[in-house]
Amino acid sequence: MMLTDLTIAQAAEGLRKHDFTAVELTNAHVEAIGALNGRLNAYITVTADQATEAAAQADRNLAAGDAPTLTGIPLGIKDLFCTKGVRTTAASRILGDFTPPYESTVTANLLANGAVFVGKTNLDEFAMGSTNLTSAFGAVENPWRRNGDDTPLVPGGSSGGSAAAVAAHLAMGATGTDTGGSIRQPAAYCGIVGLKPTYGRCSRWGTIAFASSLDQAGPMTRTVEDAAIMLAAMAGHDAKDSTSANIAVPDYRAACGRSLKGLRVGVPAEYRAPGMSAELQAVWDRGVAMLREAGCEIVDVSLPHTKYGLATYYIIAPAEASSNLARYDGVRFGDRREGASLDELYERTRHDGFGEEVRRRILVGTYVLSAGYYDAYYLRAQKIRTLIQRDFTQAFEAADVLLTPTAPTAAFGHNEKPEDPVQMYLNDVFTVPASMAGQPALSVPVSLDSTGLPLGLQLIGRHFDEETLIAVGSALEKAADFTARPTFRAGAAA
């Protein structure tokens, strides 16, 4: 077995048994990145030297017996997390060579837990997108291929670089951020596990903001257990983020394999969207059967405001983004285009610095907040958001966890992207409601579709009940026995 094939749990054990060193483990991943990143473009920045150095330190700590769980584990970091001394781009031109003098709380937590960062992963610009096609640093290729078809596929987004890196074994795990599905959808497209924790579970401090009331960092890994291990290191209260929850971090890993006897799994009727493929429906049904088999009680639940989820999301998220992105003005950091006046400096800097999708969302957000439209759009969307939250509260009276598909389709080709942005946004239809309500949600790969691409199922839990998600997720993972691996992965192809 190659070192890059190990899970985090296996590698952590191997390091402690001195089967291999952290430097060997990191070098294996750095080499794999060297071999595959040219094609996949999963990383914007590779920090090989720092990684090797950190791995050497990890080996010393392991030898000294002073080694927290993630010691020596090579991780990819979505390039939305500010990393001290390492260029942070948000996949946008506008930040130029911005190198933060600070470390985001989530990455600082991971470093404190011993993790080794091998690089900054690609994403949709400012995390806006579901394809990773909007990155200023070029599209990411999904490591998977359809059977007998060499069409490059999107990895999903916005955490597409992280998903591709983990799927192709270019990192043992990666951080993602999820605003409307940006962890779960790419995890599903790339056949890996993606966990969006409860809003407030992980600090947002030092993570470049897209939509503050929705953004949440989470782990992307190849197993549910690994996600549990990573989340335990990432989560926790942070006084620097006023929306961070002051709730103790439980032992998530202990929830893996927990008995599901008597647990009620809700199947929301409204997610049976018209036009859902028979194949996806079948996967969902299989998931239901697996959980019933595992001892769960299956109940029908209703989330009546689901159909308004996307529309309200695409008002609230752009509204917040239009304000959050105002600071990228070329005055204090990042790229500047000079102008004859201050206004011209702003206009040129922001026109040249932001890509089309970011500009579109800033314009939409500016519009829905403007005088005369605020009540009709933003305020109304907030009211519907409250109704969506109430839907979940009521559903969780009847069920302990909900099971739905993660995304309406499997990954599609780079050139098969819908022209109409609204059509594009439909990708988020299953992931957005949980984001709007702040619920934790987990995507687990369950099977391959007829073309050989992975499909994932989503579990949605109660606020701060990631443990149930992990318990159910690990059962689903076990039952599904998803062992397929992508075409492009470390040691497999180049």
Place this chain on the structure above:
Amino acid sequence: MTYTLEGATGTWEIVVGLEIHAQVISQSKLFSGASTLFGGEPNTQVSLIDAGFPGMLPVINHECVAQAIRTGLGLKAHINLESRFDRKNYFYADLPQGYQISQFTHPIVGSGVVEIELSDGSTRQIGVTRLHLEQDAGKLLHDQDPKRSFVDLNRAGVALMEIVSEPDIRSPEEAGAYLRKMRQILRYLGTCDGNMDEGSMRADVNVSVRKAGEPFRTRCEIKNVNSIRFVTQAIEIEAMRQIEVWESGGTVDQETRLFDPGRGETRSLRSKEDAHDYRYFPDPDLLPLVVEQSWVDELKAHLPELPDDKRARFQTEYGITAYDSGVLVAEQAMADFYESVAKGRDGKMTAAWMTGDFFAALNRTGKAIEESPVGADKLGGMLDLITDGTINGKIAKEVLETMFETGEAPLEIVERKGLRQVTDTGAIEAAADEIIAANQDKVEQYLGGKDKLFGFFVGQVMKATQGKANPAIVNDILKKKIHG
């Protein structure tokens, strides 16, 4: 009594509302740990939050919240136990985040009232609509380079209280009185230093005019007026401008204007086309600000005595006039000084000396009361010397002068200069005898009915004793000797 302006078409009255921006006294900024000290080198008091760096988040400074609540309590206003922060979005180089965090829909303090006193002694109640917390912006420096402008972010993110009045003000004098009263209250509370010349208190002035009995007409807002005198001037000038516009058949546009004290005019700051749409919305980085009633109660219990209360108490406790009391409570330091002198002494006498010779001497030396060379203990000591008969009032003036010059203790001066009052009747009688003998003609005239001449004899005796004689004893002796 009503203030009016005469136009060509008749009499106009003015309607004014003030928005005061008061910089909160606090160690650190509203949402960051950076220092708020005035006068630091540019950009030395800036955190990454203030500079709007990627991923930085605001965290509310509870001391600023406490200051806003104290101020609200001082304005007898309603404290909203739940308030919210909104973002006011606009682009400018002094605004790093691209938005100002403010409280638009749910301010921390609701309606209150301020009582003002006018020069004729009448009082009026001016309503306070609301008080909210918001961030200050940075400062642009245009004079550092011929072509470029620089940005100093030291002030960016400092907490401001915006205190909005009702349109209750009806004259420039009332506006001035309101500002002075507000500044006095803020200083008493220790929530804002009220220094308009340093910009820690600024006013936006809303002015409209109308004929008696009319509803409000369109108002204009004069931005950032930085002295009380300018506020009163700006109101008068703007009101006259509006009257001319209305009377010449035009209409006043609602707009933001700037007061130019040099030219004595207001002019339009931005046209309607440039009008900002601030796109206010709740700041998703901050939770609603919830304060406990028990905390408000605790802040209230520790609130310092406010000027109106202090003034009333001085009148009853020390028996002084409303006028003197008003003068003495104008500044907290003055009131404290007065009280430490008056405690255990004659309050009226203390007030008379303080508002008279003491303030005159302070004015002459150009010193604030905090830096007075004559402290409360020394002034009190001097009053004691008058009371116990060691010196008389006339000599006391000389002692006070010397105290201001040398900083000596009053008794020291009296001893060194030999200023003790002469109460020795023998010495006074001898002097009286001499003067009566030398001025027999005047004695005749006095006895003949020229009463005023008695003062002459007193003056002569005082002169002979170098002013040190006890005036009461001098009176007695002279009366006895002249009338026989």
